[in-house]
Amino acid sequence: MILEKSRRSDANVFPVENKGKGKIAKAKKRQVKGVIWKTVLQQKWLSMGIVFAVAGAVVTALIPPLILAKIVDTVTAGKAVTFWVIFLYFAMLALTGFMESAREGLLTVFGQKITHALRSSLMEKFICLTSDKLTGLEPGTLASRFVGDVDTVENLFTSGIISMFADACKIISILVVIWFENKGLAVVLLVILPFLFWFTRHVQKNMLAAQIENRKAVGRASGHVPETLHNIRTIHCLGREKYMEERYDTYIGESYQAMERTNFYDAVYSPVILILNAVVVAAVMLLSASGNKMVLTFFGMSAGTAVAVINYISQIFSPVESLGMEIQTIQSAVAGIHRINEFFGLEEKENGAQENGDTEKTWNNPATKIEENRNEKISRKEAMADMEERHRLGASGSNSFPFVEFRNVTFGYDEHVVLEHLNFKVMDTDQVTLLGRTGAGKSTILKLLLGLYEPDQGQVLLHGIPATAVRAGERRKLFGYVEQTFHMVPGTVRDQITLYDDRISERQVKAVAELTGLKEAIESLENGYDTYCTPEIFSQGQWQLLSIARAAVAEPKLLLLDEITANLDAETEKAVLAALKRVAKDRTVISISHRTSAELGRTIQI
């Protein structure tokens, strides 16, 4: 029944026309703003705490100078100051400090929550990317999305947008208080602050440029040392010692000059600010002491107010300085957000999300459909059951579907066409070798079979079903893939074989170790299967046997072998081929080779 139904639906559901590599699936709509908003909602109390601490820090900072003014005025009037006023002054100072620490602490925690949420979302996205996108991404670029760009978004909260808001509120509130205390000073400050801001930005920009140059020069200098060590024999042979030394000198010189510039701006900035602060205070004091009635209307004030005003002036300079850095942080964060959003916008593979479990729930739902074409749908579960059925029939000889079929396949990476109108079939338990010159596209054929890419034209079918329709969780039962070299994963010998898959039992691990001839070698290790893997515990041939064990442990129906003996000597090659023969028994095997000597079974020329 299933078979008949699928045969009928093949023409509609899995059409010969290519669906295009870019159309495997639509990218999920994930955005940095959405992640941040979700975190804000999840951390309700934390977010409310931040709002309270920011507002509290601004308001409480205004109060101590006012109390101090009262104390000074009382003392200058010859009256005694009560204990409670003095206590209130110190209590308010303590409360201001507490509020500021609370604000910083809560912002740091919130920033970390954002970082965690963003990195988790990036990882969810990463595991759902298509092979096309993954191979197109430079490892450095990818790492910088996870590290640098996420850090800039964290900084947006810890020292960016919220701090900027708090600093702006602080400046405005101090100006308002000064306006009521001494209008003349408020006007002076309104004139001076833009200049102070411009000067601060100018210094910060130049310092930042010098720091970036310094970092680049330090990077070049530190890269030069391993490069020299790596090529030391060539350098000696060609007598290039002087050249290498001069290059190193140049890098260090560049770094020194950049450091000098940073030090210059650093040294100049603080004295300028302190002098400006002193000049403003002195000018206002002189004016307030003048006998001119007109001047006194604007600048006249009591001794207590003078003390409060001096206090406010010193308080207003530091947020202006911070504003410059906060603008810088916001600018970098905007660029970081843009890059992360670009990453979120990359195309996802259709069944990638199943691996992180969130669609597993919908998997059990009969309404879940996986392939949509010409308004007709077929569930993935049904497709898999269908494939199982076809395989069972194939094994009993009553299935007309080949296990593997390349039907008129054309495929290329971007504009570079690698395979053109390729046709071949491999029946159940067939053992074939694909022969072809280097670069002919043999490895590409295996990747198409693994469903990592979709053909541009034609179809890659496994028991009549497109390779890309195989569910990620089912792939290991269907194929085992052995590459030219072994890729170690962090963990024990057992982990190398199971790849952390809990469904693989201890019995299967031991059986495959025996089958590949690794049993003795593993058991002779200090902790047997629990030995933590490091490159020196096995020889190259043994690693390759482990590679076969990893591919065969889930007892897959199809073995894909990519030049597995290419890097081995004749003796080791023999051992690996003998192990392979045992593993390949009663299985369908497709191997690739550009040598005719190592071929297995029937050959297909590419």
Ligand SMILES: Nc1ncnc2c1ncn2[C@@H]1O[C@H](COP(=O)(O)OP(=O)(O)OP(=O)(O)O)[C@@H](O)[C@H]1O
């Ligand atoms: N991810 C990729 N992006 C772009 N081009 C690729 C990619 N992978 C392979 N190619 C190109 O496709 C062509 C076929 O590569 P493939 O690895 O399939 O050849 P091969 O026959 O297995 O070669 P060899 O025998 O040397 O391993 C080569 O020109 C290669 O440069």
